[in-house]
Amino acid sequence: NAGVTQTPKFQVLKTGQSMTLQCAQDMNHEYMSWYRQDPGMGLRLIHYSVGAGITDQGEVPNGYNVSRSTTEDFPLRLLSAAPSQTSVYFCASGYGTANTGELFFGEGSRLTVL
Amino acid sequence: SQKIEQNSEALNIQEGKTATLTCNYTNYSPAYLQWYRQDPGRGPVFLLLIRENEKEKRKERLKVTFDTTLKQSLFHITASQPADSATYLCALEAGGSYIPTFGRGTSLIVHP
Numbered sequence: 001n002a003g004v005t006q007t008p009k010f011q012v013l014k015t016g017q018s019m020t021l022q023c024a025q026d027m028n029h030e031y032m033s034w035y036r037q038d039p040g041m042g043l044r045l046i047h048y049s050v051g052a053g054i055t056d057q058g059e060v061p062n063g064y065n066v067s068r069s070t071t072e073d074f075p076l077r078l079l080s081a082a083p084s085q086t087s088v089y090f091c092a093s094g095y096g097t098a099n100t101g102e103l104f105f106g107e108g109s110r111l112t113v114l
Numbered sequence: 115s116q117k118i119e120q121n122s123e124a125l126n127i128q129e130g131k132t133a134t135l136t137c138n139y140t141n142y143s144p145a146y147l148q149w150y151r152q153d154p155g156r157g158p159v160f161l162l163l164i165r166e167n168e169k170e171k172r173k174e175r176l177k178v179t180f181d182t183t184l185k186q187s188l189f190h191i192t193a194s195q196p197a198d199s200a201t202y203l204c205a206l207e208a209g210g211s212y213i214p215t216f217g218r219g220t221s222l223i224v225h226p
Contacts, residue, residue: 004157040122041218045215048213058213059215102160103205104160105158105159107157108157
């Protein structure tokens with residue numbers, strides 16, 4: 001049982017480059033989300049999805065795009081990377097109901113933008 | 115504005131003692147509150163969830179309390195061990211969205 005899988009684990013980009021962080025889960029969770037974690041800032045929600053075809057913005061969505069074409073996958077796209085996007089990114093999934101609010105996190109993707 | 119506050123200073127305790135971490139919040143009416151553990155370089159791992167109508171929840175050496183009047187949750191680890199050293203995050207669900215918002219976490223260091 002793989003859980004939540006994120007790729008790549010590490011990435012270095014130059015300012016202005018684009019890239020996609022991949023996230024896949026095999027638990028049939030409806031809810032998926034992306035967080036970024038910066039020192040002293042905690043986990044901040046970027047985008048989330050409550051099901052295939054449905055996405056919405058979180059607290060810090062600027063500079064990021066998402067799509068949810070399948071239940072399993074929720075990629076995060078950086079269209080034109082900026083140094084301010086240097087961070088550790090976590091994908092999380094869950095059932096998204098009041099009965100089981102637990103989130104399952106991936107191991108993170110560490111992104112450096114030069 | 116909504117705030118979730120966890121002590122930013124690390125908590126240092128001796129092995130065998132009880133560790134108590136605090137999560138305070140303002141301008142929230144959460145239906146539930148969660149605690150997660152995060153080790154360096156790893157993703158957070160879920161520990162416990164407590165609902166607004168529950169005062170206390172236990173799991174092995176872990177105990178969580180939830181006081182909606184004080185707007186506070188306490189997270190206790192009894193008989194702490196060096197392996198319990200990690201950062202502990204609290205998370206609140208905001209307004210029926212089932213989307214948790216996280217505090218910044220408190221680092222716990224258990225000394226042998």
